[in-house]
Amino acid sequence: MNYISPVLWQFLQHWMSNFPLFPPEASKIAPQMDALFFFMVLVSLVGLTIVILLVLSFSILYNKTRHPHATQIEGSTLLEATWTIIPLGLFLIMFVWGALLYFRVYTPPANAMNIYVVGKQWMWKVEHPGGQHEINELHVPEGVPVQLTLISQDVFHSFSIPAFRVKREAIPGRYTSVWFEATRPGTYHLFCTQYCGTNHSQMIGHVVVMTPDDYKKWLAGSTSGNSLAQNGERLFASLSCNACHNNTPDARGPNLANVYGSSITLSSGERVRVDDAFLRSAILDPSENVKQGFVPIMPTYQGQISEEGVISLVEYIKHLDSNYRIQQTLNTTQLLPSSEGQPAPSGNAAASGEVKQ
Amino acid sequence: MSTATIVSLPDQSTARVPKMNFLTRENGLLSWLLTGDHKRIATLYLISITFFFFIGGALAGLIRLELLTPQSDLLAMDTYNKVFTMHGIIMIFFFLVPSVPATLGNFLIPMMVGAKDLALPKINLLSWYLYMIAGVMAIYTMIAGGVDTGWTFTTPLSTHYLNTHVISTGLAIFVAGFSSIFTGLNFIVTIHKMRCPGMTWFRLPLFVWSNYAASILMVLGTPVLAITLVLIVLERTVGIGVFDPAKGGDPLLFQHLFWFYSHPAVYIMILPGMGVISEVVSTFSRKRVFGYTAVAFSSVAIAVFGFFVWAHHMFIMGISNYAALVFSLLTMLVAVPSAIKIFNWAFTLYKGSITFETPMLYAFGFMGLFTIGGMTGVFLGATGTDIHLTETYFIVAHFHFVMVGGMLMAFLSGIHFWWPKWTGRMYPEKISQFAAVTTFIGFNLTFFPQFILGMLGMPRRYASYPPEFQVLNVFSTAGATVLGVGYLLPILYLTWSLKYGAVAGDNPWQATGLEWMTQSPPLTENFPQIPVMDHEAYDYEWLERQQQQEVASV
Numbered sequence: 066m067n068y069i070s071p072v073l074w075q076f077l078q079h080w081m082s083n084f085p086l087f088p089p090e091a092s093k094i095a096p097q098m099d100a101l102f103f104f105m106v107l108v109s110l111v112g113l114t115i116v117i118l119l120v121l122s123f124s125i126l127y128n129k130t131r132h133p134h135a136t137q138i139e140g141s142t143l144l145e146a147t148w149t150i151i152p153l154g155l156f157l158i159m160f161v162w163g164a165l166l167y168f169r170v171y172t173p174p175a176n177a178m179n180i181y182v183v184g185k186q187w188m189w190k191v192e193h194p195g196g197q198h199e200i201n202e203l204h205v206p207e208g209v210p211v212q213l214t215l216i217s218q219d220v221f222h223s224f225s226i227p228a229f230r231v232k233r234e235a236i237p238g239r240y241t242s243v244w245f246e247a248t249r250p251g252t253y254h255l256f257c258t259q260y261c262g263t264n265h266s267q268m269i270g271h272v273v274v275m276t277p278d279d280y281k282k283w284l285a286g287s288t289s290g291n292s293l294a295q296n297g298e299r300l301f302a303s304l305s306c307n308a309c310h311n312n313t314p315d316a317r318g319p320n321l322a323n324v325y326g327s328s329i330t331l332s333s334g335e336r337v338r339v340d341d342a343f344l345r346s347a348i349l350d351p352s353e354n355v356k357q358g359f360v361p362i363m364p365t366y367q368g369q370i371s372e373e374g375v376i377s378l379v380e381y382i383k384h385l386d387s388n389y390r391i392q393q394t395l396n397t398t399q400l401l402p403s404s405e406g407q408p409a410p411s412g413n414a415a416a417s418g419e420v421k422q
Numbered sequence: 423m424s425t426a427t428i429v430s431l432p433d434q435s436t437a438r439v440p441k442m443n444f445l446t447r448e449n450g451l452l453s454w455l456l457t458g459d460h461k462r463i464a465t466l467y468l469i470s471i472t473f474f475f476f477i478g479g480a481l482a483g484l485i486r487l488e489l490l491t492p493q494s495d496l497l498a499m500d501t502y503n504k505v506f507t508m509h510g511i512i513m514i515f516f517f518l519v520p521s522v523p524a525t526l527g528n529f530l531i532p533m534m535v536g537a538k539d540l541a542l543p544k545i546n547l548l549s550w551y552l553y554m555i556a557g558v559m560a561i562y563t564m565i566a567g568g569v570d571t572g573w574t575f576t577t578p579l580s581t582h583y584l585n586t587h588v589i590s591t592g593l594a595i596f597v598a599g600f601s602s603i604f605t606g607l608n609f610i611v612t613i614h615k616m617r618c619p620g621m622t623w624f625r626l627p628l629f630v631w632s633n634y635a636a637s638i639l640m641v642l643g644t645p646v647l648a649i650t651l652v653l654i655v656l657e658r659t660v661g662i663g664v665f666d667p668a669k670g671g672d673p674l675l676f677q678h679l680f681w682f683y684s685h686p687a688v689y690i691m692i693l694p695g696m697g698v699i700s701e702v703v704s705t706f707s708r709k710r711v712f713g714y715t716a717v718a719f720s721s722v723a724i725a726v727f728g729f730f731v732w733a734h735h736m737f738i739m740g741i742s743n744y745a746a747l748v749f750s751l752l753t754m755l756v757a758v759p760s761a762i763k764i765f766n767w768a769f770t771l772y773k774g775s776i777t778f779e780t781p782m783l784y785a786f787g788f789m790g791l792f793t794i795g796g797m798t799g800v801f802l803g804a805t806g807t808d809i810h811l812t813e814t815y816f817i818v819a820h821f822h823f824v825m826v827g828g829m830l831m832a833f834l835s836g837i838h839f840w841w842p843k844w845t846g847r848m849y850p851e852k853i854s855q856f857a858a859v860t861t862f863i864g865f866n867l868t869f870f871p872q873f874i875l876g877m878l879g880m881p882r883r884y885a886s887y888p889p890e891f892q893v894l895n896v897f898s899t900a901g902a903t904v905l906g907v908g909y910l911l912p913i914l915y916l917t918w919s920l921k922y923g924a925v926a927g928d929n930p931w932q933a934t935g936l937e938w939m940t941q942s943p944p945l946t947e948n949f950p951q952i953p954v955m956d957h958e959a960y961d962y963e964w965l966e967r968q969q970q971q972e973v974a975s976v
Contacts, residue, residue, distance in 0.1 A: 084893040088878045102807055102877075109797035112761075116768055116793050120786060123771035124778075127707070129426035136773040137963060140713030140766075148765040149758060156754040159804045164747050166806025171743055186583065220579040221673065223738065223813055227879020230810040234739045236674070237578060238667030241740040254888060258813035258881040260572045262579055263500050266884035350670075367668065 091253055091274060092229035093246040094170055099230070101162050108155055170231055173244035177212035180205070181293075181376045184215065184222035184235035187264040189255065192376055195284055196292040201270030203255060204287075205247055206280035212244040214341055218372045223259035226272050234259055240342045247274040297381025298390070300374055304366070307395045312388040318363065319356045325383045330357040344379045428706065428777050428932050431848065437925040439846035443943040458543035459946050463550050464529035465844075467520060470550075472913070474516040474557060479909060481509035486868075486902040489895045494885040502885035503570035504586070508560075510573030511591065515598045516557055518825055519687065522694035523640075524553070524605055526836045527633045529844060531609055533937035533944065534627050536618025536953045541611040542604075549604035556598035563587045563594065572883060574684075577665040577676040581657040589658060592651040599644045599651075602690070606640030609633055618936070620955035624718070627935050627959050628711055631718040632697030635725035639686045639693075643729070647683035650676065677739060681732035689728040691825060692792075693721055695832030696763055699785050702835050703767045705933040706782040707774030710960035712766045720759035727756040737808045746805050753803035760796050764789060779931075780851065783858040784835030791827025791865065795820060798873065816876025822869045834861070834912065841916065842930045846942045847923030853915050861908030867901025934965050 069077075090096050126132065180203070181192040191199040205211045215224055215235040225232040226245070233243035257268035275283060291299075301307055309318030319329075324339050332355040337343055347354040348370070351363035370378070385391075431437070444461045447453075454462060484505050488496045497505060528546065532539050540546050563569055569591045571580040580588050613626070613634050654676075656662045663669025665676045704711045711717055733741055733749040767789060776782075798820040802808050811817065841849050871894040880891050887895070929938040934957075940949050957964040 081893060085878055085890055086874055098806060098810055101804070102801070102810075105797075105801050105804070105807065109794070109800075112797060113790070113793050116764060116789060119765075119768040120771065120789060123768070123774070124776055127771060127774050128776045128778075129428070132773070132775050135708035135775040135962065137710055138712065138773060139710065140716065141769075144769065145713050145716050145762065145766070149762055152761040153754075153758050156757055156800060159800055160750055160754045163804025163806035163808070164750060167737070167746060167750075167809065168743055170806070170809055220583050221576055221739075225813065225879065225881065227810070227814075232738055232809050232813070236740055238673070239740065254879060256879065256881045260503075260574075260576065260579070260883040262583055263503065263570070265503070266494065266499065266881075266886045269888075 089228045089249070089251070089253065090230075091247055091249040091251060092226075092231065093248055094166065095228070095230045095248075097169075098166055101159070101166060104162070105159060108159075112152075170245075171233075171243060173212040173242060174210050177210040177244050178206075179212045179214060181380075182213050182215045182224060182235065183372045183376070184217040184219075184224065184257065184261075184268075186219050186262050187257070187268040189222075189224065189257070189268065189270055190373065192293060192373060193284070194293050194380060196289045196296065197284060197287045198289060199287075201255070201268075203270070203272045204280065204283050205272065205274055206277045207247050207250050207274050208277065210244055210246045212242055214376075215241045215243070216345075216372055216376075220261050221259045222257045222261050222268065225256045225258040226253060227256070228253035229272070232258060240345060247272075250274045250276055250279075293377050293380040294384050295381075297377035297379070300370070300378055301381055301391075302394050304370070306378075307391045309363070311391050311395055313392065317360070319359055320388065321382050322385050322388050325385075331355060332357050332359070332361070341379050341383075344382055345375055348375060348378060426777055427779065428708070429779065429848075429851075429930050430927075430932060431924055431930055432927040434924055437927065439925055439943070440941045442945065443846065443941065444946045445845075445943050447946045456547075458539065458547060460528050460532050460540045460543065460546060461844075461944065461946075461948075463546050464525050464527075466550050467524040467528060467553070470554060470557065471517050471520055471525060474512050475909075477561075478509055478512035478517055479906065481505050481512065483902065483906060485509060486899040488885060489887070490899045492887050492889040492892050497885065499885040500570060501568075503572075503883070504568035506883060507570050507572050508564055508568060511560065511569075511595065513825075514573055514687070514691075515595050516553075516560065518691040518829055519598075519602055520553060520605070521691070521829065521833050522698060522836060523602075523609070523633055523636060523690075524549075526629075526698065526833075526840060527609065527694055528605070530840065530937055531612060531630060531633060532616070533940070533948050534630050534935055535613060535616055536621055536936050536949070536955060537612060537616035538947050538949075538952075540608045541616055542608050545604050546608050549601040549608070552597050552601035552604070556594045556596075556601065559590055559594035559597065563590045566590070574680065575651070575654060575676075577654065577657070577673045578667070580654055581665060589655050592655050596648050596651045599648045602640045603644045606637035606644075609637040610641065613637075618953050618955055621936075622955075624715065625955055625957075625959050626718075627697075628700035628714065628717055628721075629694075629697035629935075632693045632700070632721045635721040636690050636693040638725050639690045639728060643683045643686040643690070646679060647687075650679040650683070653679075674736070674739060674741070677736050678732065681735045682729075685732040685735065686725075686728045688821070688824065689724050691829050693724060695788070695829040695836075696721065698832045698836035698839070699767060699788050701933075701935065702781045702785045702839050703770050704960045705839070705931050706779060706785075707771050707776045708932075708962050709770055709774040710958070710962070712769040712772070713762075714959065717763055717766050720762045723759045724756060727752060727759075731756055731803075734803055734808070737805050738812060750803055750805045750808075754800070757796060757800055757803065760792075764793055764796070778855075779838075780849070780854040780858050781835045781839035783855055784831045784838065784861075787858065787862045787865075788828055788831040788835065791823050791831060791862075795823030795828055798823065810879075811876055813881060814876035815872040815880045815882055818882050819869045819872035819876060822872070827865055827869070831861070834858070837912070837916075839931070840937075841919070842926030843937060843942045843944070845920055845923070846926055847919050848926050848930060849912075849919045849923060850915050853911065857908055857911035857915075860904060860911070864901050864904030864906070864908050868898050868905050869901070871895070871897040871901075932962075932965065934960055934962060 183190040189201050191203050217235040217237045222235040229245045231243050231245050233241050251274055253272045255270040255272050310321045312320040328336055328338050330336050349367045352361050355361045444459055488502055566587055569586045653664050663671045665671045665673050700711050731753045734753045737746050875894050926942050928941055936953055
């Protein structure tokens with residue numbers, strides 16, 4: 066190749082021989098997804114080869130020089146049935162296989178560790194249950210199922226990790242979820258794949274998969290001091306949620322302890338399961354979600370709490386298994402002289418005597 | 423390649439293009455702007471959509487140039503977003519949707535069914551005016567500063583988060599929609615009511631069947647798009663809150679409404695192209711289309727099923743898993759009629775007498791590229807693989823294979839095939855064969871690497887991308903320049919042929935359709951007298967007998 070400059074040649078050679086043709090497989094679902102992908106590639110190649118062979122061989126056998134007079138043929142029911150039924154059968158196999166994978170990707174296992182992701186123009190904000198915050202990065206342990214609960218605070222975004230073969234849209238106004246189990250430590254691309262405005266192509270980041278030990282170290286090193294649930298508890302008090310949701314005999318709001326995961330009846334008669342999505346809409350749109358037997362007096366918190374705030378509250382209610390601390394906080398607040406800012410020491414004798422679980 | 427040809431031209435030393443034809447009947451600008459003649463309106467459409475195609479093509483060129491390097495350097499991100507938005511809007515609403523129906527369909531359907539004109543000539547002219555008004559609005563939008571919603575207008579981005587010219591774009595597409603509704607309506611009425619004596623439904627050329635199916639989609643689907651765009655405009659101007667979650671609206675509702683039109687729209691775009699391929703493959707293999715009835719009904723099946731697959735654009739958007747299941751199944755069903763067509767065309771060649779003029783080369787290109795485009799559609803229709811592949815370059819490659827590799831190839835095939843009928847003159851054969859091959863090579867080089875990019879996860883609509891994707895993007899951009907040459911050539915030699923092309927005579931291809939039984943270019947009334955259809959479609963033996971009789975009687 067001495068007619069090309071050797072420097073240019075070396076550059077070209079390096080450049081042209083160093084580009085990926087296939088993404089890394091770094092999650093449990095990735096090899097399963099790729100198996101279907103390659104099955105489809107195979108079927109496509111066979112189909113394409115058949116079409117090309119037919120067209121080529123007929124073009125050679127029956128071109129005008131070799132075959133000057135066409136033989137008129139009306140059609141053939143048998144042949145047509147063949148090329149209706151065989152593609153249909155293959156497509157149905159792909160449908161069933163694909164659907165199995167789809168249900169797997171979008172049905173998180175019960176023991177999955179939950180991480181919240183909020184999309185906004187143009188960044189990903191990640192909230193770990195332990196209170197770690199990240200922007201455009203997501204640290205996850207290897208070999209542990211991780212569920213992402215996604216929401217957008219403005220437009221549609223889409224959280225895509227090609228190496229894991231998973232993707233889910235983050236939609237304003239509702240939670241969506243996806244899960245994965247990372248299998249290979251490393252750093253992988255994180256993209257927003259739903260067009261979201263000017264800096265759409267900058268809404269990218271990294272997913273870092275760590276060994277469980279490294280992950281523990283990372284968790285310890287990145288904590289902001291309070292867990293999500295602790296933040297939620299503070300919000301719960303500062304928004305005066307505890308004024309009604311305290312399970313005292315004259316409480317105006319329903320008891321929230323252990324409510325997560327149970328089924329309740331709404332005043333409309335509808336039975337709903339209390340999950341993240343329900344809690345979110347009960348906070349932001351309470352009049353549509355009144356529990357049977359209660360009066361719709363709760364004000365809406367739409368526009369008053371950020372999506373992160375709602376996430377903290379949801380995380381708090383999720384883990385709330387007794388009303389003890391709620392009542393404690395409530396009583397100490399009530400006992401406070403209005404001029405004093407300092408909270409009274411907890412476990413006030415007068416109050417705790419009165420309140421029982 | 424065989425040099426045998428079916429072209430039979432009149433003796434060039436004596437032949438003349440008929441003095442009296444639809445092009446020369448009247449002169450002056452007004453005779454064109456106020457015409458009711460479907461052939462003149464088709465000509466107006468042909469010029470206008472070519473104009474828009476080159477605007478859209480120039481924008482595509484800008485996109486590919488920007489993507490030559492990983493950084494956003496040639497265009498600012500905002501500009502890039504406006505460029506791909508305008509590329510999509512112009513190519514879809516101002517080129518692909520009207521391409522075959524409004525030009526070839528307009529020109530041919532009355533002749534194919536043996537009528538003097540479309541049923542509603544004034545409505546036909548109105549639809550061209552609406553198209554032009556919409557086009558002017560779109561160009562105004564572009565000059566005034568552009569729009570960056572993407573052609574999909576995703577809410578709430580388009581309603582609350584952008585300051586660009588969303589309203590004028592939305593209204594432009596709203597108006598363009600009426601143009602296509604009127605065209606569809608006109609075709610349906612014409613095909614039902616204006617068929618000549620003897621022209622039964624099953625003697626109609628397959629081109630008419632496929633345009634009929636597309637017309638149904640236009641008439642039933644486009645109003646939904648119109649309503650959706652009006653809702654977007656109302657949301658922006660008075661904030662009615664249908665799509666706004668803060669007001670109790672649902673942004674997913676927009677997705678449902680938008681794709682309820684926009685999925686059938688891809689069949690509006692591809693079905694008429696399939697009609698062209700049926701005509702061309704039959705003519706150049708001298709054989710009736712294999713399984714005429716199956717091909718005709720598969721067009722109708724595509725039109726019917728096409729309405730029930732829209733949510734396959736929303737598999738990852740949080741629709742219920744079971745809804746995804748149903749829509750995926752229906753998507754698999756709609757893939758079958760396309761497969762049937764491909765095999766029927768391939769078997770039309772069987773025991774034919776094949777020649778390889780330019781329209782046939784484009785048709786072969788169509789069959790290969792549409793097979794790839796269709797098969798990769800199945801990758802996206804299966805819910806599991808869709809999760810990984812959607813919203814990446816895989817989907818970009820998929821729909822360009824169907825729309826550019828399929829539809830544009832079919833359009834060019836049809837333009838070359840009916841060019842002699844339209845203008846009375848032949849295009850130059852050698853250079854056009856060269857252009858067809860160039861287009862095919864350029865197309866594959868441009869879009870095949872994008873499948874790999876998509877599998878690697880490169881998201882669509884990115885002005886900048888990670889550097890490891892560069893090599894494949896360079897291939898793609900290189901291919902785009904070849905493709906550009908492939909599209910420029912026809913403009914040049916077709917214009918040249920208007921004056922210097924060989925005189926074509928009535929029926930240069932020895933084809934059987936009624937449109938070939940009249941002079942080229944046709945009279946304003948199409949036929950000297952209303953023809954009687956006394957043979958089946960694609961009856962080449964009838965044609966031979968006819969020609970022998972003529973020779974005998976002379």
